[in-house]
Amino acid sequence: AYTSNNGINWGLPVNTQVITMDDCLEVGLIVTNVPFATNVTATFSGVEVSGGNEVRxxxxxxxxxxxxxxxxxPNPTTGKATVNLSAFMEQDATLEVLDLNGQLILQRPLGIIEHRTERVDLHGxxxxxxxLRLRTADGTTAVRRVIVQRRP
Incomplete structure (x- = not known):
């Protein structure tokens, strides 16, 4: 699940629970407790949604x-990741990397996929x-979240 305090910038909280409700508007609720190990209850009521960003x-x-x-x-990675393209062999595709704001970081046309893997360098x-978003010529889009960590 993602959090946003303005509907434009999105991030990941430390611990989340996602309750899937097909065909419903996705709205988030974050509840924190201090000190830890105390019980917390959260309730939605009278929810109204307007404006904000389009889809996350x-x-x-x-x-x-x-x-x-x-x-x-590896995922998490320290910079270089290998993308397994086995499920998309012989398809015309483009590989993209986006940040959580939706900004395009990298766009790599792959052409007809003939190799099972593709390396992506996120060191910078x-x-x-x-x-990671793979778009095929037939309109299929596959997305995978990758975490980049830096060594201390």
Whole structure:
């Protein structure tokens, strides 16, 4: 789950619980407790949503969006990641890397995929969460979240 205090910039909280409700508007609620180990209850009531950003960056934008067939490792990574393209062999595709604000970091036309893997170098990017997005010529989009960590 992602959090935003302004509907434009999105981030990941430390611990989340996602309750999937198909065909519903996705709205988040964050509850914190201090000190830890105390009980906390949260309730939605009288919710009204207006304005804000469009869909979050990794939300499906068409019926062809899939996430399970695109794999990347190691994840988390310290910079270089290998993307497994086995599920997309012999398809014309483009690989993209986006930050959580939806800004395009890298766009690499792959052409007809003939190799099972593709390397992505994120060394020049700050630590954080990035989205790998593979778009095929037939309109299929696959998305995988990758975490970049820096060694202390």
């Amino acid at each position: 960056p990794d939300a499906p934008t068409d019926n062809g969006t899939i996430t399970s067939q695109l794999q990347a490792y 990017q700050p630590a954080g969460v990035y989205l």
